[in-house]
Amino acid sequence: MQVMVQDLRIMTTSEVAYFLRVHPNTVRHWTNKGLLPSFRLGTRRDRRFRREDVDDFLRQNNLALV
Numbered sequence: 001m002q003v004m005v006q007d008l009r010i011m012t013t014s015e016v017a018y019f020l021r022v023h024p025n026t027v028r029h030w031t032n033k034g035l036l037p038s039f040r041l042g043t044r045r046d047r048r049f050r051r052e053d054v055d056d057f058l059r060q061n062n063l064a065l066v
Contacts, residue, residue, distance in 0.1 A: 009051035016049050020063075030057075 017024040030036040031047060036057045038047040
């Protein structure tokens, strides 16, 4: 039996903002509008992002990191 391992890299709002070179509030705005999928954790409901979703967001919006 072969087991496939996925890249389960989870990113914080700040990490995504740094990666995309935008302000964290921009990432929050995109999430609130449903443009960038996230999930919430803990009692503070902190946002977390899958790296795969961030990459998909880049492709869907024809964004390239320079």
